[in-house]
Every structure is written in C-alpha cells, then in structure tokens.
Amino acid sequence: MSIENNVLVKLNNVGLKQNQKWLVQGVSLQVEKGKIVTLIGPNGSGKSTTAKIALGFYKNIEGNVEKYTSNIGYVPQKISIDWTLPLRVNDLMLLTENLSDEVINESLTLTGVKHLKDKSLANLSGGEFQRVLLARAISKKPDLLVLDEPVKGVDFTGEIELYELIKELSLKLNCGILLISHDLHTVMSATDHVVCLNGHVCCCGSPSEVAKNSEYKALFGEQASQTLAIYEHKHDHVHTTEGEIKKK
Amino acid sequence: MLDDFFIRALVAGIGIAFVAGPLGCFVVWRRLSYFGDTLAHSALLGVTIAYSLEFNIAVSIFLISSVIALILIQLQRKTNLPSDALLGLLAHSSLAVGLVVIGFLTFIRFDIMGLLFGDILAVNKKDLFIIWFGGALILITLKIIWKPLFASTVNYELAEAEGLNPDRAKAVFTVLLAAIIAISIKLVGVLLITGMLIIPTAMARNLSDNPQKMVIFSIIGGLLSVFIGLFSSLEFNTPSGPSIIAAALVLFIFSLLKVKQTIQLKN
Numbered sequence: 001m002s003i004e005n006n007v008l009v010k011l012n013n014v015g016l017k018q019n020q021k022w023l024v025q026g027v028s029l030q031v032e033k034g035k036i037v038t039l040i041g042p043n044g045s046g047k048s049t050t051a052k053i054a055l056g057f058y059k060n061i062e063g064n065v066e067k068y069t070s071n072i073g074y075v076p077q078k079i080s081i082d083w084t085l086p087l088r089v090n091d092l093m094l095l096t097e098n099l100s101d102e103v104i105n106e107s108l109t110l111t112g113v114k115h116l117k118d119k120s121l122a123n124l125s126g127g128e129f130q131r132v133l134l135a136r137a138i139s140k141k142p143d144l145l146v147l148d149e150p151v152k153g154v155d156f157t158g159e160i161e162l163y164e165l166i167k168e169l170s171l172k173l174n175c176g177i178l179l180i181s182h183d184l185h186t187v188m189s190a191t192d193h194v195v196c197l198n199g200h201v202c203c204c205g206s207p208s209e210v211a212k213n214s215e216y217k218a219l220f221g222e223q224a225s226q227t228l229a230i231y232e233h234k235h236d237h238v239h240t241t242e243g244e245i246k247k248k
Numbered sequence: 249m250l251d252d253f254f255i256r257a258l259v260a261g262i263g264i265a266f267v268a269g270p271l272g273c274f275v276v277w278r279r280l281s282y283f284g285d286t287l288a289h290s291a292l293l294g295v296t297i298a299y300s301l302e303f304n305i306a307v308s309i310f311l312i313s314s315v316i317a318l319i320l321i322q323l324q325r326k327t328n329l330p331s332d333a334l335l336g337l338l339a340h341s342s343l344a345v346g347l348v349v350i351g352f353l354t355f356i357r358f359d360i361m362g363l364l365f366g367d368i369l370a371v372n373k374k375d376l377f378i379i380w381f382g383g384a385l386i387l388i389t390l391k392i393i394w395k396p397l398f399a400s401t402v403n404y405e406l407a408e409a410e411g412l413n414p415d416r417a418k419a420v421f422t423v424l425l426a427a428i429i430a431i432s433i434k435l436v437g438v439l440l441i442t443g444m445l446i447i448p449t450a451m452a453r454n455l456s457d458n459p460q461k462m463v464i465f466s467i468i469g470g471l472l473s474v475f476i477g478l479f480s481s482l483e484f485n486t487p488s489g490p491s492i493i494a495a496a497l498v499l500f501i502f503s504l505l506k507v508k509q510t511i512q513l514k515n
Contacts, residue, residue, distance in 0.1 A: 052405070055408070055409045057408060057409070070411045072410055072411065073410070074405070074406055074410055076406055076409075079406070082277065082279075084276055084277055084279075084453060085459065086453065086456050086457050086458055086461075086462055087402065087458065087459065088457065088458050090458075091458055091459055092402070095398070095399045095402060095407075096395070096406065096407065096410045097410075120457055140410075
C-alpha cells in the first residue's frame, strides 16, 4: 500500500474502446483512504464503466490503473438472482468472505435490514435488496468500497439515511469510497470530491466548485447548481425499516 | 462381498450419487445442462478411442470430454453462432463420429446399448476404485473452488471485483464435469448421465430454501434413485441407467407436491 499519500486506487488517463466506440476516455482520478469520490453524469456517460475499470474488469484499456488494495467491497449496479438458486440474505452475506454471525448481524443492523436475515432474496423488495447488498459490501470491512448507485429503489428518507451511513463508514472504517449516483441532492452533501463525467471528465473538484462550474450547469441545468441549498435541512427523527420512529 | 455384481453396481451408484449431487446443483444454477449433455455425448468417442488404443476407458473419456469443452470455449469466442447451436453441433457430431468409429472397429464386439444406457453387469472392481478415488478427488477439488465458483454463479462481477478469480473456478469446474462423466458412464450410460446430474437436483430445488440444503437433498435424491433404480433393474431386467433416471423422475414428481403446497400457502 502506498502509505505516504493514502491512495487506494489511481486511474491515470484511462479509456476504454468497445466496437470502435469510446465508452470513456481520458479519465484520471484517485480514491484515498477516508475520502468519498463521487461520479456523476447522464445515462451512458461512462460512470459504471469507469468504476469497472477501477476494479480491473477490463484488460484492454488505455492508460493505467494503480491499485494498492485487494480488500474491496462492491455493490454492482444491476444484480439479478436466478430463481433456480435458492438464496437467503444470510447466504448472500457469506458470498465472498467467511464472516461470523456477529459481524453479519452488525452490518445488517447498520443498513436497517437485520429482520430480513433469514428471508429468501426472492421475497425482498428492490429497496430492501439494495440495503442487503450494501450491508454485504461493508461487512468485510473493506479498504475500498465501490458503490454503483447503492440506494437505487430505496425510499427517500432511507436514501438520505444510507448516504449518511456511507459517509459515516468512510470515517469509521477509514475506507475510500468510489460512489456512483444519479441523485445530485444527497451526493453533493456527502462527498469530498466530485467527478462529472460525460464520456470524459467534464469537470471535477469539491462539490461546491463543481456546482458552480458552467459545464456542470450545462449538463444538469441551472437548477442543479442549487441542490446544495435544497439539502440543507434536518429531520429530528428517522423511521426504521420496521416502521418504528427513532429519535436522532 | 464385492464379488457380487449387484453389490458392485450399488457401491458404484452410491459413489456417483455423492458426486453428482453437488456438481448437479452447479449445472442447474449455471444453466449448463446442455453443456453437460454435449460432454456426455462426446464420451462415446472417448470410449471408442479407449478400445482401439487399449487405453483405460475413464481416462480416455475424461481427456476427450475436456478437449471438447476447450473446443467449445474457443468456438464461442471465435464464431457468431449462439451457444446452443454450438453445443448441438459438438454433441451430435461427436456422437456421430463415435458411432462411425465403432462401425469400423469390427474386430471388437461392442455392447452399444450398454454404452448408451449403462450396464449393471459391467462394473468391475477396478471401476469401483476409479469411481471412489476419482469421486473423492472431484469433491475435494469442488470444495476448494466452492467459494469463487458459487460467488460467480450468483454474480460474476461481484466475484471478480472482490478478487475471487471466477474464470479459473469456471475452468476447473468444466474439468470436474468431464471427470464425473468419465467415472459414471459404465453404470448410467452416455445418454443419461446429464439426467443423473439434473433430475435429483431439480427435485432438491423443490424442497430447499438455501443452497446447502439443495446440495444435501440432491445427494439424498441421487442415492434414493440409485437404490430404487438398481433394485428394479435387477428385478425387471431393465438397463441400469434408465432405471435409475426413471426412479429419479418419480422422486421429482413427488417433490412437486411440496411445491404445490408452498404455492397454496403463499396465496
């Protein structure tokens, strides 16, 4: 591991060409310990591709990837479980790592789905499933978390809750997070570094810098640059997934 | 005790059931039934080669099936044909070539029915050794690659992202599939080996809500099929392979009752 600068993964001017078409090109970024880097951009802008390049899925890329850890937790954008494979939440938690019951319970509690532990995956809702996937990724206490739209399908309050959890985790586990999201509101508040993609890096920097950038405005509209303000209010209680009210 | 042909067949069947259960689960989960079929069909070619070169049958089948698997993977990469067409191409052409070669080997008497459908009388002590020793090797190897294989069966990208090397697990699994076909051909026969892998597993799916249970139930299903099948084969003088598979089918049909119940419960 590169100790001096805490870098976990570094992309140097990477690009990927498939069927004579560039999916992404000239992307440079780095994820450090305890920092959250968020990729934003419209559909087909290469967000997932960039994340997969960082994970080392593609062999024929341009540029290079320096990876300093192999302890990685991943939440893919799409995951479909075949009904021929009977799988409970608990089985999914043990998929890539042998974890103790205690650790599993702890992770599931963090994402608010401990009560689903013995349920079959086929019976979960989209949001519940997403929470389970997030619990699975954090359970192994990874150095690097790669989250490809981790709160897709989660209800609005849950979304904010989970983003707050993600932020908390980056500090608690001191892990680096590469986050992909569509949701500008929450992202902008919980991120250290934003990379705005559209086939290439449009702009990048701290959330407030990016929000002011003209290319960002062109991509997401004038309104988007005010999202920081929209998020600035707080609830004094939260609703757990079991329907109880929890004071903060 | 092993001097009795029926005891030998039974011991062979038990060994095969223990290996077929877990492997069969992966065949079903990864949707490889046709792939298994193709490997099994190519086994006949392996048998003919073994006879003409006076080579061990199991080893020969194992080698030929592995080669066919490699050819398939290459064809999938280099042609635009869909996988099922390629599988059909390889399955039937290797079966045809195998039968043609048998036609040429007039100096050896072949029991074609025995090769295609298994023969309860054919299992000798050496076969038992191959089944139990080979079977143990297969299970140990499967245990070693279980985690990456299972993880990539659930989600390939997840397994790869978290450093489990799914491609290697897949390659090893293919070899294991060739190996179980090689060890079980004498008892079950070329045409029905895939049934031994799939039908007890399909039964197990109906009874289980988690992967471990499914593996255990498919082993139990395989064992029951072997017992019932071999006893009826002895009783009614039917070929051993079809008898075992027919027994497995009966068990599968019974397991459907359970499915019906759970569906009713849900409603």
